Structure formats: C-alpha cells, structure tokens
Amino acid sequence: MRLHYGVWDGVVYDNRGTADYKEPEGLDLKNLLQFNNGNPVMTFISHRGFLVFHPHAxxxxxxxxxxxxxxxxxxxxxxxxxxxxxxxxxxxxx
Incomplete structure (x- = not known):
C-alpha cells in the first residue's frame, strides 16, 4: 500500500509525482490492510486526518x-x- 496524499496530525503528505516518499511517523500503514481482507483500502479517515491510497479514490x-x-x-x-x-x-x- 502506498500513500498518495493526505493530512495527518496537521502535516500534509503529497507523494504524487515525487521520488521523495513520505508517510506519517508512528502510523503502521500495513495495519490498515487488516480492516477488510481482500478489499483494498482506498482512503482512511479519522479525527487525526485523512489518507488517500488510491489515485482514483x-x-x-x-x-x-x-x-x-x-x-x-x-x-x-x-x-x-x-x-x-x-x-x-x-x-x-x-
């Protein structure tokens, strides 16, 4: 799973068109795959922000x-x- 863009804890992450990949520290994105096995996570939203993992989300x-x-x-x-x-x-x- 690759983070495309989002805002988490007030920090903007935008990995579209850049080689300098960044993701929120302390947040294990691999754990998001456990929510619904076989159903890819396209977005994740919480009180801390939002993350988009699919370019067509x-x-x-x-x-x-x-x-x-x-x-x-x-x-x-x-x-x-x-x-x-x-x-x-x-x-x-x-």
Missing part, C-alpha cells in the same frame, strides 16, 4: 460516509459532534 464520498457515521454515533454531549457533524454531513450530501 473519491475523497468526497469517503468524507460523506465518515461524517454520516459520526452524526449517527454521536452521544450529543459536545457541540462539535451534536451540531457540527450534522452541518458537515448535510453540506457533503449537497
């Missing part, structure tokens, strides 16, 4: 799915989850 689709789940699983105690996840999810739907 649809980041908007992935973000929409991510925030839809955040919205559905929010406990509602904090404003960013309670309100923000709904606002972001609706914006990505459009």
């Amino acid at each position: 649809n980041l908007l689709f992935a973000m929409n799915k991510y925030y839809s789940r955040v919205k559905d699983n929010s406990c509602g105690k904090c404003t960013p989850c309670r309100s923000g996840s709904i606002i972001i999810s609706q914006a990505l739907e459009k």
